[in-house]
Amino acid sequence: MVLSAAGQHLLRVSRPGAWGQHLLLRVSRPGAWGQHLLLRVSWPGAWGQHHLLRGIGSVSTTAKGFQEKEIREKLQAFPGGSIDLVKQESGIAVLTVNNPARMNAFSGSMMVELEERVSQLEEWTEGKGLIIQGAAGTFCSGSDLNAVRAMSNPQDGMKMCMFMQNVLIRLLRLPLLSVALVEGSALGGGAELTTACDFRLMVPGSMIRFVHKHMGLVPGWGGAARLVRIVGSQNALKMLSGALKVDPEMGLQIGLADGVLEGSLDGSGANALLEAEQWLGCYTTGPASVIRAIKNVVVSGRELPLDVALRTERDVFGTVWGGPANLQALASKAKHK
Numbered sequence: 001m002v003l004s005a006a007g008q009h010l011l012r013v014s015r016p017g018a019w020g021q022h023l024l025l026r027v028s029r030p031g032a033w034g035q036h037l038l039l040r041v042s043w044p045g046a047w048g049q050h051h052l053l054r055g056i057g058s059v060s061t062t063a064k065g066f067q068e069k070e071i072r073e074k075l076q077a078f079p080g081g082s083i084d085l086v087k088q089e090s091g092i093a094v095l096t097v098n099n100p101a102r103m104n105a106f107s108g109s110m111m112v113e114l115e116e117r118v119s120q121l122e123e124w125t126e127g128k129g130l131i132i133q134g135a136a137g138t139f140c141s142g143s144d145l146n147a148v149r150a151m152s153n154p155q156d157g158m159k160m161c162m163f164m165q166n167v168l169i170r171l172l173r174l175p176l177l178s179v180a181l182v183e184g185s186a187l188g189g190g191a192e193l194t195t196a197c198d199f200r201l202m203v204p205g206s207m208i209r210f211v212h213k214h215m216g217l218v219p220g221w222g223g224a225a226r227l228v229r230i231v232g233s234q235n236a237l238k239m240l241s242g243a244l245k246v247d248p249e250m251g252l253q254i255g256l257a258d259g260v261l262e263g264s265l266d267g268s269g270a271n272a273l274l275e276a277e278q279w280l281g282c283y284t285t286g287p288a289s290v291i292r293a294i295k296n297v298v299v300s301g302r303e304l305p306l307d308v309a310l311r312t313e314r315d316v317f318g319t320v321w322g323g324p325a326n327l328q329a330l331a332s333k334a335k336h337k
């Protein structure tokens with residue numbers, strides 16, 4: 001049993017030798033919302049490579065606590081907008097946060113739809129890349145404030161937070177190279193959503209802004225934890241405590257943005273999307289099996305203890321070694337000048 005800096009009890013159990021499962025039992029602080037979170041990390045031996053990192057970190061609790069069905073029902077009570085998914089022949093899918101009347105704020109039903117789209121992407125074995133954009137030239141203004149007001153009690157807030165944490169971490173772990181295409185504003189939960197992608201591309205005039213402080217909040221969809229890993233703790237502290245407007249120039253400087261596009265010519269967003277597809281195409285060229293394996297080894301390297309990451313890498317390696325792309329490259333006597 002280890003006591004973390006935050007005063008939580010962390011109990012880590014691993015089965016020696018079998019490297020089958022790591023269980024992380026987090027006992028919540030007394031007086032907090034009284035639930036015991038069970039984070040289960042499973043490494044089934046016979047995984048398909050596209051399912052490699054599925055199941056890590058899915059959050060479940062005892063019957064008294066988090067119930068996904070109950071949360072889904074509650075979220076569905078706040079309808080509006082949609083999350084649209086188009087899977088393209090190129091292996092790049094486009095996911096659109098679509099609620100333009102509210103600057104693409106996330107209604108409750110959109111949170112549920114996002115989870116469904118992530119499930120569809122988890123099953124998409126031909127996929128290599130994903131672009132997330134907002135409709136009508138702006139990215140996303142975070143949670144729908146009408147839903148936020150209606151769910152402002154701590155229990156509902158915590159349930160929504162757990163639901164979104166779960167969805168966004170699954171999004172980040174998809175075996176696809178993902179890009180947040182930021183036009184207009186990415187505010188609050190919208191800023192958090194950008195951190196659930198591998199890359200962020202910004203157009204001139206766009207901004208990413210963690211406005212949570214001004215709402216009397218901190219990020220709760222996992223955005224702070226991911227932000228620290230992307231820009232470092234100093235920059236993350238400044239961004240959160242100053243609610244800084246990060247424009248493309250600053251984004252590039254601190255490593256939040258991976259590129260700046262020219263952007264829309266006609267305000268439709270079409271040009272930015274084409275540019276983003278071209279940008280991503282440089283990285284998704286090649287067989288899906290290899291691109292997906294690359295993403296999987298990077299996710300395991302980023303998230304797992306070194307010994308486990310090394311074993312994962314070996315297993316992923318086993319899925320491509322002697323595979324069609326490998327044999328073809330050997331037969332063609334490829335040179336890498």
Ligand SMILES: CCCC(=O)SCCNC(=O)CCNC(=O)[C@H](O)C(C)(C)COP(=O)(O)OP(=O)(O)OC[C@H]1O[C@@H](n2cnc3c(N)ncnc32)[C@H](O)[C@@H]1OP(=O)(O)O
Pocket residue numbers: 101102103105141142143144145146148185187188189190211212215217218219220221
């Ligand atoms: C853990 C998650 C934490 C969170 O995400 S908390 C939410 C954080 N986000 C916010 O506080 C965004 C608040 N909105 C704004 O600052 C501004 O509306 C924004 C996005 C800069 C756009 O400003 P403008 O271009 O001047 O447009 P506007 O204010 O007239 O907005 C157009 C319509 O959209 C609505 N809207 C914008 N953001 C919304 C939101 N998050 N939830 C619900 N409705 C939202 C806004 O109320 C307005 O509607 P209406 O035309 O007045 O009916």
